[in-house]
Amino acid sequence: MVTPDATSGVLLAGDPVHFRKVRSSTDSVWLEGSTTAGKHVAVKVTLSEHLADLEASVAEPGTELRFQTGGAAPAYGLADHAVYQAKYEHAGGQSFNTDVTGFSDDAYLSGQGISRLVSNFVIYPKQQFAELLIDPTTKIVHTSASQIVQGVKHAPAKVHLYYFFGAPHAIYAQYLRVRREAGFKVEMPKYQAFGVGWEAFGALGWDTNTHTVSDSVDRYLQEGYPLKWMVIGSGFWPAEPETMHETTSFGYWDKAKYPDPKALIQHFRDKGLAVMLGLRITFIVGGPYSDEGVKHGYFLQENGQAKVYKGGWPRQPFYLLDAHNPAALNWYMDLVKKWQDYGINGWKEDFYGYAGYDLHDDKVDPTNDRLFAQKQLIIERNGYLSSNGDLHRINDFNFNQDQDRGPVNALALAYSGFPFVYPDIVGGTFGENHFRTARTPKMETYMMRNARWASLHASMGMGEPPWSFRKEVSDVMLASTQLHARIAPYLYSNARKANDDGFPWTMTPLPIAFPGDANAYGRENSSARGYEWMIGDAMLAVPLYGDDYATAITRDIYLPEGRWMDYDTGKVYEGRQTLKGFAMPSTKTPLFIGGSGVTLEEIDGQVRVCVYPIGNASTVQVTLPESDKPITIKVPAIQSLANIKVASSTGANIAARTDGHALTFVPQPGATYVLSGGR
Incomplete structure (x- = not known):
């Protein structure tokens, strides 16, 4: 699968390690190694059918440790980092590519470029192997046709490196297992998140208030957009003082702009929408809860004092929650409850602009873990290996940017074990003044193409009003949301499979x-x-x-x-x-x-099994959104919709009809259906 490195398989503090075998068992071998400089490391190698687990015990913690092999290509994964360094050795000047061959970073950490959702998992499907070194601190990642390296800049006492072997299904199953065993949660998302959403920042920018929000969302619903969730992401905090200008102004609303937030939130929840706010772990110095956090040691510290940070947002200096401190996490959750008491039941997690600091990759994971355990809807943006939100959001994506970045970013997340991709607001953020908003032919084409692309992800979110464009444009945008709503049951059925076996069923790149x-x-x-x-x-x-x-x-x-x-x-x-x-x-x-030709789609308000006559005999299992009992459909090699009969496992005939190019019927949870005819 891959050759040994030409110089050394393990480097400690930059020097090759020479090993001797201490003992072995049927599935493990214990090695002791040292360098010519006198540094020591012990490695236990445990082999199973699809996995090699290398557990290194470093005698001098804090030392740089690297694991090296020969090279392989193509390579996929690295989540957001796949678009952080845009040009790799094989790319010939191409700006964006999911193939990360040639990637090289000796300080691999979130915050670089747009990288916030982080995984250093890399898969080589042609060679049928993958690898991952688990550590939330500064890592070392190189992958080329000549050498593959994963390491850690400052090794803790124990380091785990995993090599995965076999077909992609086997690799992703083991990847899921080791993530969970290492304490990184991979959760089952909620169906509501897979619906079409609305984001205030895309629709209104900073101009949010009771009237602008309600007018926009109500208009979307009246126009037939199948909204299931919404985010009031900006401007809900008090206008004065500036120390309130943050998503951690828990429980404080601008009284002029939001005189009755409970009524506003209830208005939308009565319409079946989850209502979300933006949420971060940043506390503005001088803000309403910052002194309490400093007093009790709830913020990250430096030299025994709460450290003050400066970043992209908020604009003022801020402290950072020490989310791995249990007391601090409990305090934070008590503050979150101040928003929940108004009826808020979801969060767009969005800490960013911290590139100047070496913050651990898992700095937000504990808060998302707790929010998810409360059954809150979460759009996840920061994290290391965890899938502890309902959706995995790519970085902000706008009209003025290179449009190849978005699809590469989305596919890279899927390769990396984050397949519930939300490709950001359709059209981007018109209110930020990043680009001219004139309704040019290029702008209108962008809105249509962006909506079509977004509709095929786990979720899609609307912003800039479609009715502000020509009818041809708004018709395509509406049709895109309706397509997404139609296939959402199938997406969610595959999300269940992904949560069970780790394979990225909701968004599977073709090489996988x-x-x-x-x-x-x-x-x-x-x-x-x-x-x-x-x-x-x-x-x-x-x-x-x-x-x-x-x-x-x-x-x-x-x-x-x-x-x-x-x-x-x-x-x-x-x-x-x-x-x-x-x-x-x-x-x-x-x-x-293609494939089995069997899907699950919502048609006329009913979730229906759809069987397309593509000539493949198959037995398929799908699951309804509201149930965890699989439905089994047995299909012969049908090539037309003529004379097809559907029977339950008891032999009872099931009413079926033609919708578009498929035969469809309404299934029951846990039932088995057998089709006949269609030749």
Whole structure:
């Protein structure tokens, strides 16, 4: 799978380590090593079918430790860091690429560039292995065709490095297990988060108040947008004094702008929406709770004193919650309750702008753990290895940015074990003055393409009002949200599978879904712009996206093995071919159906099993959003919808109908259904 390093497998303080075997058992070997400089490390290697666990015990904690092998390519993973260093040795000047071959960082830590959601897991699907060194402090990560390195800058007493082996399904199952065993929670998201959302910052910027928020959200609902959650992310705190200008002004609302916040929140909850606020761990110096936090030692310290930080937000100097201090965490949760008492039941976690400090990658994980345990809805933005939110948000994504960054960022999160991707607000943040908001043809094309791309993720959020654009544009934006709402049950059914086995079922990049297919590689970059992924086994997302969005009208679409049906036209194509110059107008649904051909979709207010006639015999399990009892569907190799009958396992006939190009029926939790006919 990978060759030994040319010089040494382990470096301690920069020097090669020479090992001798101390003892061994059927599955483990104990080694003792030393360098010529007299430094010592012991390593226990434990082997199982798909995993090698290397536990290093460093005699002198604080020493730099590196594990090295020969190289391999292509390489995928690294979460946000995949777009932090944009050019790698293989890329030939390409700006963005999910293949991180050539990545090199001796100070791998959150806060660099846009990196906040962090994983140093790297997978090599062609060679069928992956690796991960678990440590939330400053790490060392290199991956190239000639050498692979993972290490830690200042080793604790014990360091765990894992090598994973086998097909991607086996690798991700072991990756999930070691994350959980190391204490990093991987949680099952809530279905409401997988619906369409609304964010005040995208719709209103800083101009939020009772009337602007209610007018915007109510208009969305009246226009037929299937909203399930909303975020009042900015401007809800008192205007004076400035020390209140933060999401940690717990319980304080601007009385002029929000005279009756309980009534406002209840208004939206009565409409079935989760109502969320922004939330951070930053406390402005002089703010309403900061003196109490300093007095009791609840903030991160330096030389025995609460350390004062300066960052991107808030604009004033601030303290940082010491979330790993149990007393501090309890205090913080008591403060959060001040918002919850108003009816708030979710949070957009959004600490950023801390690049100047070597903060641990898991600085926010304890707060998200506690909020999730309270069944709060969470949009997660910071964390190390944990999936302790309902959604994994990519960094702020705007009209004025390179549009290849977004899809690469989203796919990199999926490779890294964060597949519940939320690709940020459709259109971006118009109120921040980052770009001109004139309704140019380019702007309008952007809104349509961005909405189409967003609709195929675990969730999508609306902002800038669609009705402020031409009807053609708003029609595409509405259709995109309606498509997302339709396939949300299938996305969520696959989220259950991902939570069970670690495989990124809700967003599976093609090199992971089809590791043996050479044509699946080398396309997720700003040259080919083949940003495709699987949703479950039956949906292939093929959005036309990237920095050519304003001019491109066709894409080369690769269809993997199997048979694939165009979601709009019903035309079936054989797999293992590239559809050259395939027409992709902004009005087209960028989706193919393949694999088993069985999905779960919401149609006319009902969640229905959908069976598409693509000629594959299969037995499929799906799960309804409100149940954890799997439904089993047994399908013959049907090639048409003619004369298909659906029977339950008891032999009773089930009412079915044709919706679009699928046969559909309403299932019951835990039931088994057998189809016949259709030849």
